[in-house]
Amino acid sequence: MACRSLTVILAVLAPDNKRQVSFGLSKICQDANTAVYIIEFVLRDLIGGEFQDRVRLHVDVGGNTKDKDAAQALMDRGLSMTQLQLLKGPITARTKNLPAGTEKDQKAADLLLKVPKVA
Amino acid sequence: MKSLAVGFLAFAPVPAAAQTCPCGQTLACYQTNNYRVGKIRIETLFAKNVPLDWIFKIQELLLNDFTQIKPELALKEGEKFTVGDYNSSHLKFGQLLDARNAGERFKLIYLTSSLQNCNPAALTIDVVYRVFTTDGLSFLTARSERRNDKVSRAVLIPIPGSGNRKLLPQPYVGFNATRGLFGGSKASFKTTGGIINQLEFDVSGSGSSATADVALIGSKEFDDGFINYTQWQVAYSYSNVPGDSIRLKEGILRGQIFGGSHPLGSRGLALRFGASIEGGHKQADLPANTITAAAGPADSRYGAIKAYVGGTMNWGRQAWRASYGLQLGQGGKDVRVDYIKHVVDTSYSARFLAREHKPLRLDVSGSAGLITSRSGLVPIGERFFGGNIQKSFIQGTDWEFNSSPVIRSFPQNSLNLIGPGLPIGGKSFFSINLTLAQTIWYRAAVPEELAREPDLKIKLGGAITTERENAKSSYLDLAPDFKGLVTDLEKLDTVLKELNATLDAVKSTPQPGPVMNAINAFVEKNPDTNIRLIPDALDAIAAAHADKKVVVDQAVTLAQDFPDLDIESSITTVVKTITNARDPFAAAGLPTSELDKQISPLQAIQQDMVTKIPLINDIGKYDANDIKFVADKVNELTPILAGIQLRLSQLPPPQDNDPVAVYASKLDAVSQYQKAAAGGVTQVNQDNVTVRGAERLAVGYGEVASAVLTGLINSIGEFQAPLQQKGFSAQAQALSDHATRVKALQNEIRVRLKKVRIPEIERKANRDVAYTGRVLDVIFREMNLVAISPVAMIDVARIGPLVSPTYDRLRYGLGGGLRLSLVSLDFDVGYSWNPRRLPGERHGAFVFALSVSDLFR
Numbered sequence: 018m019a020c021r022s023l024t025v026i027l028a029v030l031a032p033d034n035k036r037q038v039s040f041g042l043s044k045i046c047q048d049a050n051t052a053v054y055i056i057e058f059v060l061r062d063l064i065g066g067e068f069q070d071r072v073r074l075h076v077d078v079g080g081n082t083k084d085k086d087a088a089q090a091l092m093d094r095g096l097s098m099t100q101l102q103l104l105k106g107p108i109t110a111r112t113k114n115l116p117a118g119t120e121k122d123q124k125a126a127d128l129l130l131k132v133p134k135v136a
Numbered sequence: 137m138k139s140l141a142v143g144f145l146a147f148a149p150v151p152a153a154a155q156t157c158p159c160g161q162t163l164a165c166y167q168t169n170n171y172r173v174g175k176i177r178i179e180t181l182f183a184k185n186v187p188l189d190w191i192f193k194i195q196e197l198l199l200n201d202f203t204q205i206k207p208e209l210a211l212k213e214g215e216k217f218t219v220g221d222y223n224s225s226h227l228k229f230g231q232l233l234d235a236r237n238a239g240e241r242f243k244l245i246y247l248t249s250s251l252q253n254c255n256p257a258a259l260t261i262d263v264v265y266r267v268f269t270t271d272g273l274s275f276l277t278a279r280s281e282r283r284n285d286k287v288s289r290a291v292l293i294p295i296p297g298s299g300n301r302k303l304l305p306q307p308y309v310g311f312n313a314t315r316g317l318f319g320g321s322k323a324s325f326k327t328t329g330g331i332i333n334q335l336e337f338d339v340s341g342s343g344s345s346a347t348a349d350v351a352l353i354g355s356k357e358f359d360d361g362f363i364n365y366t367q368w369q370v371a372y373s374y375s376n377v378p379g380d381s382i383r384l385k386e387g388i389l390r391g392q393i394f395g396g397s398h399p400l401g402s403r404g405l406a407l408r409f410g411a412s413i414e415g416g417h418k419q420a421d422l423p424a425n426t427i428t429a430a431a432g433p434a435d436s437r438y439g440a441i442k443a444y445v446g447g448t449m450n451w452g453r454q455a456w457r458a459s460y461g462l463q464l465g466q467g468g469k470d471v472r473v474d475y476i477k478h479v480v481d482t483s484y485s486a487r488f489l490a491r492e493h494k495p496l497r498l499d500v501s502g503s504a505g506l507i508t509s510r511s512g513l514v515p516i517g518e519r520f521f522g523g524n525i526q527k528s529f530i531q532g533t534d535w536e537f538n539s540s541p542v543i544r545s546f547p548q549n550s551l552n553l554i555g556p557g558l559p560i561g562g563k564s565f566f567s568i569n570l571t572l573a574q575t576i577w578y579r580a581a582v583p584e585e586l587a588r589e590p591d592l593k594i595k596l597g598g599a600i601t602t603e604r605e606n607a608k609s610s611y612l613d614l615a616p617d618f619k620g621l622v623t624d625l626e627k628l629d630t631v632l633k634e635l636n637a638t639l640d641a642v643k644s645t646p647q648p649g650p651v652m653n654a655i656n657a658f659v660e661k662n663p664d665t666n667i668r669l670i671p672d673a674l675d676a677i678a679a680a681h682a683d684k685k686v687v688v689d690q691a692v693t694l695a696q697d698f699p700d701l702d703i704e705s706s707i708t709t710v711v712k713t714i715t716n717a718r719d720p721f722a723a724a725g726l727p728t729s730e731l732d733k734q735i736s737p738l739q740a741i742q743q744d745m746v747t748k749i750p751l752i753n754d755i756g757k758y759d760a761n762d763i764k765f766v767a768d769k770v771n772e773l774t775p776i777l778a779g780i781q782l783r784l785s786q787l788p789p790p791q792d793n794d795p796v797a798v799y800a801s802k803l804d805a806v807s808q809y810q811k812a813a814a815g816g817v818t819q820v821n822q823d824n825v826t827v828r829g830a831e832r833l834a835v836g837y838g839e840v841a842s843a844v845l846t847g848l849i850n851s852i853g854e855f856q857a858p859l860q861q862k863g864f865s866a867q868a869q870a871l872s873d874h875a876t877r878v879k880a881l882q883n884e885i886r887v888r889l890k891k892v893r894i895p896e897i898e899r900k901a902n903r904d905v906a907y908t909g910r911v912l913d914v915i916f917r918e919m920n921l922v923a924i925s926p927v928a929m930i931d932v933a934r935i936g937p938l939v940s941p942t943y944d945r946l947r948y949g950l951g952g953g954l955r956l957s958l959v960s961l962d963f964d965v966g967y968s969w970n971p972r973r974l975p976g977e978r979h980g981a982f983v984f985a986l987s988v989s990d991l992f993r
Contacts (some may be wrong), residue, residue: 022223024230025595026245041245043230045223046163055227093594093812094819094832095601098608098753106692107703110676114666124664131701 022046025092026057037061037068042092054088058104058129060112070118074126087133100135108132163219166251166261171217174253174260176209178202178267205232211263222249222263229265246592308340312525313547313981314378318342330354349373349531364406366395373531379549380976381423382559384517388416388438394533404903408459408535409445414438418517422560436515439466444530444537452910453489453918458482459537461529467513475509477518479529479539492584492917494575497925503538504566519561522551522933522947524968524981541567543933544968545949545980553976555939562935570930573955578923581959587840587916590808590847596912597832597841600905604828607901608756613684614897615755617748621691622680624745628694628707629677631737635710636670638730650720657713669713673706688752695745707742711735755897757825762892766830769885770820773833773845773878777814780848780874783867784810787859796862802855806871809848813878816844827892834885837909840916845882849875923957929968929983948972953983962987 026041039059044052061068096104108128115122206213209228210221226249233245245267253262309319320340327333334353340346351371358364369392376385394410418438446459459481467474483501490496505520521527522541525548529539541562543551552559580587612618639655647655661668673694680690694706714731721728784807790800819829836843852875859868894902931949953966964985970977 021591022226022249023591023595024226024245024247025599026230026233041230043227045226047219047223057227057231090815090819091598093598093815094829095598095603096605097823097825098605098756101602101605101609102689102692102753103698103701103703105686106689106696107698107705109689110672110693110706111666114661114668114672122666125666128701128703131698131703134701135698 091133166217174262176263315345316342345377347375364398368393383421385419390414405449411443414440418515420516453487455485474511474513479505481538493578497573499571502568507563520565521549521561523548541565541933543931543949545970547981565935567933572928573925575923575925578920581919590805594812600837604905607904610685611897615752617751621748651724654717654720695742799858805851812844838913840912925955927953
């Protein structure tokens with residue numbers, strides 16, 4: 018079966034619409050039968066009437082088959098309430114103090130990788 | 137500042153490939169054979185189907201954006217193709233699409249990339265990105281109440297947020313038998329904040345008529361409680377419009393307030409109500425021989441108090457609304473009630489979708505009115521004049537509330553004769569209007585092959601599930617333990633502030649370095665965790681205090697440890713930091729009792745919170761017996777799905793340039809659905825809280841994100857022909873048998889799901905998500921960029937009381953025409969005949985109508 022690269026992004030908006038947490042999953046084909054998964058987390062704040070990226074992190078979950086399965090399952094099944102609470106709670110808390118425009122933060126990226134592992 | 141760069145991705149080394157490169161999707165082959173990138177293209181939602189693409193600015197914007205994006209992609213036209221560049225370009229494109237605007241209720245982006253137009257001779261390959269985004273489309277769904285000009289503009293230029301701080305002129309032209317050819321413009325200027333946040337005006341004119349409206353508008357929306365929104369305005373309107381032998385003029389200043397409720401009940405009934413006070417002048421120019429003594433003053437002051445109430449309800453593709461208005465009017469110089477006007481108006485709309493994108497649309501409306509007066513002082517301009525234009529009882533709002541007899545075979549204001557030589561309108565009326573439109577030609581908004589894409593359907597189901605879980609978190613305050621959790625947060629706030637005060641007191645005198653380090657650990661950012669311990673904890677509590685929807689999220693951050701994930705809560709870290717401060721404090725001769733005394737209350741609060749959080753989350757928990765009841769049936773799928781997988785594995789892989797062209801895609805579809813179904817069964821067995829896995833499998837979210845099992849059954853059905861063509865009749869039959877068994881089990885799972893007791897919070901979330909499902913269903917299965925529909929029109933109307941039996945008749949309008957629809961904007965052109973003409977009346981009237989259909993409500 019030919020592998021096809023695809024991205025699905027769904028926004029999770031804060032109720033006050035002043036903060037956006039975007040959770041995206043990409044399946045990236047290495048070859049016809051090989052894919053890696055990328056989890057991307059973006060935190061945006063409403064500044065001057067426009068949403069601006071504060072933090073953008075991505076995690077490559079390509080190395081471990083178990084992680085890949087979890088990422089694939091997350092794409093197909095959606096996030097559970099516990100996963101959402103982890104995302105909107107501790108993970109957001111740990112990223113909001115990162116400097117604006119942050120793209121690499123290993124600690125936060127490690128946390129992000131844990132979302133699919135939570136039941 | 138927007139961060140657009142993509143971080144480095146460590147893609148795996150590309151394996152060696154064959155020397156010759158069959159034109160398939162084998163990425164490595166193109167790289168190792170030194171292919172170059174031909175064209176880099178984008179296919180959008182609007183790309184293929186739009187003969188009038190100049191109208192749809194979003195298409196233009198996407199293409200313009202893509203022109204700017206292309207140079208930033210790692211892949212370059214004419215340069216060497218590499219797998220790494222191909223993949224990083226895909227990711228970067230996805231990031232660039234993921235910019236969001238205020239006011240969007242949800243946003244979904246689906247992006248795929250593929251290789252096309254492989255040219256082995258020239259060694260070139262094109263890269264094509266296919267994009268689906270709800271950008272703009274979702275903005276249409278943002279509010280149920282909108283100003284008409286905003287809606288129509290949003291339809292044509294669906295750019296979220298484009299209205300803020302910009303003057304948006306919207307010119308228009310029209311023709312009406314009484315006004316002739318007229319033209320004008322609407323415009324609005326919107327800003328945020330303030331009592332007045334919107335200025336709107338609408339002016340139009342022709343050789344024989346003029347109208348003008350100016351309004352200063354303020355509004356407020358409410359997240360909770362009965363009231364959804366309120367709007368207030370001060371407005372002035374002027375009108376000078378003829379009607380055959382008469383001319384009606386008025387100038388009115390009005391102050392107005394109205395509001396609406398949040399949707400109520402399972403059908404989402406929304407109530408609306410309001411009041412206005414109006415004053416001005418009304419004048420009716422009548423033919424010289426008209427007797428007006430019995431009719432009332434033709435030229436008079438005008439004053440009125442109006443009150444109105446109504447409701448709207450939508451279910452599926454049906455909508456109903458009804459309104460009642462009461463007007464107490466002044467017709468003379470004295471301030472008193474000279475007349476009372478009652479108006480009722482109702483309508484019903486339905487779209488029947490027997491075939492996708494070809495709806496049969498039915499619109500029925502009825503209105504009636506009555507004026508009573510003891511003094512007889514009813515300004516002629518206040519009487520009921522009928523014709524092919526509605527007159528709103530509440531001017532200046534988008535509340536559709538007609539207050540005049542509508543009959544399309546009469547030009548505006550021309551249904552006015554109550555007797556020979558008496559074109560003075562009636563004191564009572566009723567009218568009924570029916571419109572039928574059947575779409576016969578269309579260009580779908582979303583390419584139909586995209587709407588059938590298994591990947592999209594499966595992932596869309598996952599995304600909607602996420603939205604449902606997110607919606608559930610909005611209702612966690614219904615849990616009995618929620619208040620206790622809020623109390624815990626208040627206690628925690630007190631303890632942390634006391635701790636902060638203690639640290640401030642110590643800091644107020646010079647302290648040795650180790651002590652300052654220990655204090656800073658509470659208040660400065662920890663480089664390992666990025667957390668400012670106490671300030672961030674207090675911020676989290678403040679956020680929870682301000683918005684109950686985030687209470688549990690913040691409580692999880694503050695109190696819940698995830699030892700398996702190496703995530704530590706704020707409280708645990710505070711307690712550890714207090715413990716760590718003991719030694720440096722003791723070494724400096726400082727007492728630690730003020731710090732230590734907070735440990736016990738902190739731990740007590742934490743214990744209470746971590747007990748309550750799961751109890752609160754459990755408000756959405758299904759009964760364990762119900763979960764097992766459903767899971768037992770779901771597990772019967774396991775051997776069947778294994779059988780399908782086995783059959784698929786026995787089939788040969790598709791060849792490049794396979795003679796049965798659809799073999800690869802159909803095989804891929806069955807395989808994807810089989811995997812998704814197997815994953816769904818696993819999910820059902822892992823989930824001891826909900827039955828959402830079974831719902832995804834057997835029920836789905838409408839036709840767009842349909843049930844996974846439905847997708848599996850359908851994909852097997854569509855795989856039959858390619859299998860037969862390739863000579864795999866036995867495999868086709870075996871798969872078909874499996875599909876039959878899956879279908880039977882799906883029905884049984886549905887039956888069991890119907891018997892399951894659904895928690896209240898789940899019901900509420902389902903209601904919220906049903907809206908999303910409905911919107912997506914419309915976008916994918918119904919919405920057309922352009923459509924043509926023949927229209928049939930039937931009208932019945934009557935005004936009274938009549939002074940001549942000859943005029944005491946029902947009046948009819950029978951007509952036909954054509955509707956051109958651009959997304960949800962409908963232009964109707966036609967002619968309506970007057971089959972029972974009276975002296976002085978026309979044969980009929982042309983119908984030109986511009987309306988916005990409520991596709992997304």
